Amino acid sequence: MSTTWTIAKREFRSYFDSPVAYVVICLGLAALGLLFFNYRGGFWDANRASLEQMFIQVPRGLSWLVVPVITMRLIAEEKHSGTLELLITLPVRDSEVIFGKFLGAWGLVLVFIAATGLYPILMFGWPWDLGSLDTGPVLSGYLGLALFSAAAVSIGLLISSLTESQVIAFFVTFLVLFMLHIVGSGMTLDMLPPRVEYVVTFISFETRIAGFLRGAIHARDILFFLTVTAGCLTGSFWALERRKWA
Amino acid sequence: MTSDVMIEAQGLTKRYGAFRALDRVSFQVKKGEVVGFLGPNGAGKSTTMRILTCYQSATAGSATVHGHDVFDEPLEVRSKIGYLPQRAQMYGEMGVLEYLRFVADIRKINVTLFNKRIRNIVEVCGLGTVLGKDLRQLSHGYRQRVGLAQALIHDPPILVLDEPTEGLDPNEKTEVLEYIKQIGRDRTVILSTHNLAEVEEACSRAIIVSKGRVVADGSIDEVRARGGRVRYHVSIDEKNALAGKSAPAVGDVERALATLDGITSAKETPTDDRAHAFSLLGTRSTDLRADIYRLCVERGWVLLEMRRDIQRLEDVFKALTKSDELADRLRAPAAASVADEDEDADDEGDDANADDDDANDEGDADDEGDADDKGDGDAAGANGKEADEDDDDDEGADAPADKSKGKG
Ligand SMILES: Nc1ncnc2c1ncn2[C@@H]1O[C@H](COP(=O)(O)OP(=O)(O)O)[C@@H](O)[C@H]1O
Numbered sequence: 001m002s003t004t005w006t007i008a009k010r011e012f013r014s015y016f017d018s019p020v021a022y023v024v025i026c027l028g029l030a031a032l033g034l035l036f037f038n039y040r041g042g043f044w045d046a047n048r049a050s051l052e053q054m055f056i057q058v059p060r061g062l063s064w065l066v067v068p069v070i071t072m073r074l075i076a077e078e079k080h081s082g083t084l085e086l087l088i089t090l091p092v093r094d095s096e097v098i099f100g101k102f103l104g105a106w107g108l109v110l111v112f113i114a115a116t117g118l119y120p121i122l123m124f125g126w127p128w129d130l131g132s133l134d135t136g137p138v139l140s141g142y143l144g145l146a147l148f149s150a151a152a153v154s155i156g157l158l159i160s161s162l163t164e165s166q167v168i169a170f171f172v173t174f175l176v177l178f179m180l181h182i183v184g185s186g187m188t189l190d191m192l193p194p195r196v197e198y199v200v201t202f203i204s205f206e207t208r209i210a211g212f213l214r215g216a217i218h219a220r221d222i223l224f225f226l227t228v229t230a231g232c233l234t235g236s237f238w239a240l241e242r243r244k245w246a
Numbered sequence: 247m248t249s250d251v252m253i254e255a256q257g258l259t260k261r262y263g264a265f266r267a268l269d270r271v272s273f274q275v276k277k278g279e280v281v282g283f284l285g286p287n288g289a290g291k292s293t294t295m296r297i298l299t300c301y302q303s304a305t306a307g308s309a310t311v312h313g314h315d316v317f318d319e320p321l322e323v324r325s326k327i328g329y330l331p332q333r334a335q336m337y338g339e340m341g342v343l344e345y346l347r348f349v350a351d352i353r354k355i356n357v358t359l360f361n362k363r364i365r366n367i368v369e370v371c372g373l374g375t376v377l378g379k380d381l382r383q384l385s386h387g388y389r390q391r392v393g394l395a396q397a398l399i400h401d402p403p404i405l406v407l408d409e410p411t412e413g414l415d416p417n418e419k420t421e422v423l424e425y426i427k428q429i430g431r432d433r434t435v436i437l438s439t440h441n442l443a444e445v446e447e448a449c450s451r452a453i454i455v456s457k458g459r460v461v462a463d464g465s466i467d468e469v470r471a472r473g474g475r476v477r478y479h480v481s482i483d484e485k486n487a488l489a490g491k492s493a494p495a496v497g498d499v500e501r502a503l504a505t506l507d508g509i510t511s512a513k514e515t516p517t518d519d520r521a522h523a524f525s526l527l528g529t530r531s532t533d534l535r536a537d538i539y540r541l542c543v544e545r546g547w548v549l550l551e552m553r554r555d556i557q558r559l560e561d562v563f564k565a566l567t568k569s570d571e572l573a574d575r576l577r578a579p580a581a582a583s584v585a586d587e588d589e590d591a592d593d594e595g596d597d598a599n600a601d602d603d604d605a606n607d608e609g610d611a612d613d614e615g616d617a618d619d620k621g622d623g624d625a626a627g628a629n630g631k632e633a634d635e636d637d638d639d640d641e642g643a644d645a646p647a648d649k650s651k652g653k654g
């Protein structure tokens with residue numbers, strides 16, 4: 001475990017050695033702020049003290065910007081620059097490398113998610129004390145975000161481990177996550193035969209996360225995200241092992 | 247297997263698709279040896295080292311490091327090895343000390359021990375001035391030293407260094423070799439290179455590989471003796487001759503020298519315009535210096551210089567690897583080795599140049615051809631032994647060829 005932790009720590013810190021982490025976090029928060037206050041009249045027009053809008057928009061921001069940027073380099077860059085060989089030939093298991101990298105990247109995403117808490121605190125705590133917030137859905141919402149982001153990061157990690165190009169990793173991850181969001185939107189559902197619709201609803205991130213945002217925690221949703229995460233981590237592990245037989 | 251065998255490779259074969267990068271490579275490295283793993287580019291040196299460090303897996307064959315199987319116990323193997331990959335890349339955004347600390351953390355070295363070791367390592371590797379810098383700010387030479395430092399941090403009994411001096415300037419090369427010699431005093435080291443001067447300087451043993459096969463393996467002197475020939479360097483005055491004789495023409499001199507009994511080839515080597523200089527190859531059992539002197543007196547030539555050298559490792563290396571390499575690679579490796587020799591900035595550079603040109607020149611076929619034939623026979627002889635031992639996994643097709651060569 002401690003080897004995993006060492007790798008995770010290094011990965012996490014390395015984000016702050018380049019402007020990427022700062023830019024993404026700031027951009028993400030700024031975009032969220034804009035959405036929050038202006039989108040469809042903004043938060044102010046909503047007649048309930050809830051964070052519904054925020055919880056709908058944050059996963060999209062994560063999928064379409066934050067996660068692809070954070071995960072694109074994980075393995076691809078190590079392969080491209082050649083640092084992988086020194087890392088792997090230390091006494092580390094391939095699984096520790098994968099899990100460490102996952103934790104490092106997920107950690108940064110969690111920091112971003114935690115940073116979105118700034119808005120509710122500003123509005124319902126200090127300085128604009130807008131009344132009491134229903135904390136249940138907020139907490140379950142954050143739980144949902146954490147689980148969802150683990151799945152998204154593992155998808156990015158898997159894609160990053162299949163290529164040597166960060167750019168490709170970014171676009172493919174973006175595309176995959178984008179699809180996983182829009183397949184669940186009403187527009188696409190109407191056009192599909194029922195059986196496909198069932199599958200689509202099953203894999204859609206939006207439908208999976210919706211429950212959490214309403215304060216309803218379902219075991220099947222938790223299981224879904226955990227399964228995706230475990231599956232993608234295993235896939236990344238295989239992709240890393242593949243080098244031995246190349 | 248005795249306990250002082252630190253590295254043992256048995257019949258390592260590695261295929262990339264249909265291409266065979268390693269073909270039944272077997273060797274042993276004993277405790278305390280500093281072994282030069284020699285071969286032209288593409289011979290399979292890095293592939294072998296990657297298998298030894300469990301970065302890649304062999305298609306067939308096995309290897310043990312410090313008694314641990316590279317396939318079954320990668321963590322144990324890696325913990326015994328300090329490895330410097332070819333063109334080692336480290337995280338550019340990390341500081342030197344930070345990086346070494348990271349490696350030490352993964353190797354489970356606690357802070358006190360790290361602090362104790364790092365002082366010595368910084369001194370041995372000459373890192374004092376760059377400890378605070380980021381890796382990406384360092385020159386290649388300094389990065390290579392950091393690479394050595396990270397390989398030493400756990401005080402490993404075995405060091406695997408893949409072309410540690412590649413791309414360094416001559417001064418840095420000397421320094422790095424110096425570090426390696428120092429490090430090698432109480433460790434087992436296997437270092438790959440295609441620079442022979444380095445092997446002669448730093449190693450006690452050489453393993454020569456070519457196209458994925460071991461073609462020679464033994465102490466430097468044994469390998470050198472394998473060529474079975476000596477080289478004479480002869481310079482003759484171009485402008486003057488003894489009383490009553492005319493100044494010699496280069497063609498005459500060359501012909502006369504080449505036809506001396508016991509000389510297998512004569513080749514002009516570049517000099518200034520006052521002398522004709524030649525490099526002659528002869529068999530090791532005879533000494534032709536007297537004959538050469540007599541010839542000069544007879545013809546009235548003024549002999550300016552004569553030297554008899556035991557064949558250099560470089561000659562053996564070329565003889566053993568060239569025919570193989572030329573077959574499918576043509577100019578590429580020759581060009582690379584010329585570039586490399588030039589960095590050494592000594593007279594060997596010129597020599598290598600001349601030889602390489604010849605190799606690609608059909609006109610000189612008989613002198614080089616001879617050397618190659620001879621070399622091949624020796625090569626197969628060295629290899630034949632091992633091939634016989636582990637023929638069990640065999641691919642039929644290659645085996646007969648091996649044996650017929652072995653006899654020749
Ligand atoms: N991943 C790979 N895929 C295909 N061929 C490879 C791969 N790695 C090395 N090779 C080939 O294997 C041969 C040996 O390579 P290498 O061990 O790097 O040689 P060396 O280190 O002696 O220069 C070369 O011909 C090289 O092109």
Ligand SMILES: [Mg+2]
Nearest residue numbers: 291292293332
């Ligand atoms: Mg190499």
